[in-house]
Amino acid sequence: MDCVGAVPLGDGLIPRSDGLTWGCSDLSSTDGTHPSATGQRKVADMLLAFFRTDSTARAWYLNR
Numbered sequence: 001m002d003c004v005g006a007v008p009l010g011d012g013l014i015p016r017s018d019g020l021t022w023g024c025s026d027l028s029s030t031d032g033t034h035p036s037a038t039g040q041r042k043v044a045d046m047l048l049a050f051f052r053t054d055s056t057a058r059a060w061y062l063n064r
Contacts, residue, residue: 008043020046 010022024032026039035043051061 008046 008020010016010020013021013023015021020042022039022042026036026042028034028036028039051057
């Protein structure tokens with residue numbers, strides 16, 4: 001069984017099929033690779049959505 005989780009890959013300002021984009025403000029001004037505070041929020045929201053909706057993760061995360 002594969003359980004990948006949220007995949008934060010994107011193509012800058014070109015939206016993915018789910019609308020995800022990564023703007024400069026979403027990345028650290030220090031290295032341009034790691035997420036800034038707004039980028040961290042995007043990653044956290046994706047992970048939370050995954051944990052709440054994936055059939056395997058949901059049972060574990062919601063303790064059901």
